[in-house]
Amino acid sequence: MNTPATVLIVEDDPAMLRGLKDNFEFEGYKVITAADGDAGIKAALDGQPDLVVLDVMLPKVNGYEVCRFIRSEKLTMPILMLTAKDQESDIILGLKLGADDYVTKPFSIKEVLARAEVLLRRQKRGSASEVYEFGDCRLDCDARTFTRGGKELPLSPKEFELLRFLASRPGQALSRDLIMNTVWGYDAAVTPRSIDRFVNALRNKIEKDPAKPRHIRTVREFGYKFES
Numbered sequence: 001m002n003t004p005a006t007v008l009i010v011e012d013d014p015a016m017l018r019g020l021k022d023n024f025e026f027e028g029y030k031v032i033t034a035a036d037g038d039a040g041i042k043a044a045l046d047g048q049p050d051l052v053v054l055d056v057m058l059p060k061v062n063g064y065e066v067c068r069f070i071r072s073e074k075l076t077m078p079i080l081m082l083t084a085k086d087q088e089s090d091i092i093l094g095l096k097l098g099a100d101d102y103v104t105k106p107f108s109i110k111e112v113l114a115r116a117e118v119l120l121r122r123q124k125r126g127s128a129s130e131v132y133e134f135g136d137c138r139l140d141c142d143a144r145t146f147t148r149g150g151k152e153l154p155l156s157p158k159e160f161e162l163l164r165f166l167a168s169r170p171g172q173a174l175s176r177d178l179i180m181n182t183v184w185g186y187d188a189a190v191t192p193r194s195i196d197r198f199v200n201a202l203r204n205k206i207e208k209d210p211a212k213p214r215h216i217r218t219v220r221e222f223g224y225k226f227e228s
Contacts, residue, residue, distance in 0.1 A: 005029055005120050006029070006049040006050050007024050007031050007053060008031075008032050008047060009021060009031060010035075010039075010040035010066060011055045014035075017033055027113060036059045037058040037060045040066045041070070044066075044075060044077075049077055051078050051080065051119060053082065053112070053116065054066055054067060054080065055082045064097055067079055067098055070098070071098035077123065078120065078122070079098065080101050082105060083104050084105055088177060091178060092178060101115050101118075101168075134206075134215055136150075146163070148206065158198065159202055161183050162183050166179075167228070170227065172226075174225065176223045179223060195223075199224060215227055
């Protein structure tokens with residue numbers, strides 16, 4: 001019998017903590033909890049969980065610092081951050097500090113469970129197996145290769161990182177600013193319209209019909225969404 005994965009939930013809202021705990025346990029996970037940042041750090045060190053579900057706004061030590069500390073201790077378990085609705089700066093900072101994914105509040109518990117499952121599956125495969133397959137395309141992040149129909153096609157470094165970022169977050173509406181700041185960084189001399197040009201270049205390489213894209217979909221007046 002397989003040992004159930006252990007999930008650490010760090011959340012200070014008692015009702016939300018209970019809801020998350022009950023649902024993860026119902027799905028068969030072993031759950032440990034913490035209600036503030038200090039307790040979260042201790043639980044991460046002592047419990048060595050397989051996944052951390054981490055709220056940003058925490059008493060004592062905020063979620064950013066918890067994430068930073070976990071990564072400074074060379075702990076590699078995936079971190080799923082819970083961020084305030086529409087606070088894009090939360091998302092960007094969390095990703096830069098080492099979080100693997102995020103869900104914005106208010107969220108669907110089904111989405112949290114689905115993203116947790118994806119992160120745990122990816123962790124089980126190992127970091128060398130970060131591979132995304134969609135249509136007749138294959139993006140191998142360890143080998144840094146992109147193939148379509150079995151034929152390797154060149155991607156520029158930024159095209160590669162952009163496709164990797166999009167493919168790693170299927171179904172999420174990603175704003176141009178989030179894409180720009182995550183892939184290029186805050187200080188990069190790039191504009192939201194530059195993102196459109198890079199997306200068009202990628203579509204020409206990955207889509208059967210770039211004029212009617214199946215994988216990189218436009219979210220009107222916002223950004224893009226990747227569909228695998």
